[in-house]
Amino acid sequence: METTLKSLIFAWALFASALSHAAAPYAFGVLNQRSLQATAVYWNPILNYVSARSGVPLELHIGRTANETTDRVVAGRLDFAYTNHLFTPKRAALGWRVLARQDSRGIRGQIVVREDSPARSLKDLTGQSVAFPNPYAFVGYYVPYDALLRAGVRVTPLFSGNQEAAMGQLMSGQVAAAGVNHQVMADFARRNGLKYRVLSESEPYFDLAVMASPRVSEADGEKVRQAFVGMIDDPEGRRVLKAAAQAIGLGKSRGFVFADDADYTNYRAFFRHTRVPVNE
CATH class of the missing domain: 3.40.190.10 (Periplasmic binding protein-like II)
Structure with missing residues (x-):
């Protein structure tokens, strides 16, 4: 009886540990373009929406500076990122994949x-x-x-x-x-x-990309992609985008569209020819 009880306790502990691990949110890093407060005010509602729609829990992570956020990505401490810092030769070799981007005519x-x-x-x-x-x-x-x-x-x-x-x-x-x-x-x-x-x-380059780490499964990555891309067609998604934009004083809200690595070819071409020493 004692052996059986110990076995049940051990099995429950394993099950509880598995549940805890499954429920742990993915770390989603956002490149610092604005203040930490403005970044959080804009992105937290969006990530809450995407988490709910995709069933893939996401948690916002921001370094004190853009450098620190990017260094966390390179060090493998983040699972998803909204960034355009991963197209240098060495960082491209890390294997992060593009899922989506903001719907704009590009950034210059x-x-x-x-x-x-x-x-x-x-x-x-x-x-x-x-x-x-x-x-x-x-x-x-x-x-x-x-x-x-x-x-x-x-x-x-x-x-x-x-x-x-x-x-x-x-x-x-x-x-x-x-x-x-x-x-x-x-x-x-x-x-x-x-x-x-x-x-x-400059010429236009596509806006920052929503990217997934190689350790994120294809299934979870695709769920997150579809949730981002689907925001603009969902009344609740549009409401979240509009409220986030208004919260930081943007003139209009911007949705997300499907993207893949091929959309960022001109980034890679730039790094092959730039006269600026590349910081990697």
């Missing part, structure tokens, strides 16, 4: 100055301080800094931690210019009444 890297700046061309920035979000940022650092190098313009890069922090430095006059994501810049300027001028603009 810009170098911008305040409207009252005397700078009219990239040459006018020679020797000046230019703010960038972080040394991993694609359209916020690599793309605009590559434009400066190709123009033969040497500047002093200052890294601010995220997109809006770099824009804040520009607005306050701490730097002569900023390298930015054109979409985030337009939203920031509209909310803050900032008038600015664009000195350089």
Whole structure:
């Protein structure tokens, strides 16, 4: 009898452990473009919706800076990520796969100055301080800094931690210019009444991708993909997207569309030819 009781207790412990493991949410990292608070306010309702619709529990994880969030991805501490930092040669080899992206016409890297700046061309920035979000940022650092190098313009890069922090430095006059994501810049300027001028603009690149780690099963990855993509066709999904956008002052909400690795070919092509040393 005692042996049977011990066996039942052991079996229940194993079962409880399995349930606990199954219920543990996947860590979903979001690349820092805005403040930590704004990122959480925007993404938590979306991840709650996707978790409920997909049956795959997701939990928001954000580092203090975009660098830290990306380092967590590379270190294998996250399961899903919303990012465009994984298309460098070494990071592409980690095996993360693209599931979806925000539905937009693409993002462009810009170098911008305040409207009252005397700078009219990239040459006018020679020797000046230019703010960038972080040394991993694609359209916020690599793309605009590559434009400066190709123009033969040497500047002093200052890294601010995220997109809006770099824009804040520009607005306050701490730097002569900023390298930015054109979409985030337009939203920031509209909310803050900032008038600015664009000195350089890149070709469009698809927006950040929802990506899954190789350890996430194909089945769970597909459930998450379908939940993201289906938001725009579901009244509740549209409500969540609209409320999230309004909560951080975006002009309009943006849904998600199907995407795969082929959509990010021009990212990889950029890294094959860029003059900027690649930080991996």
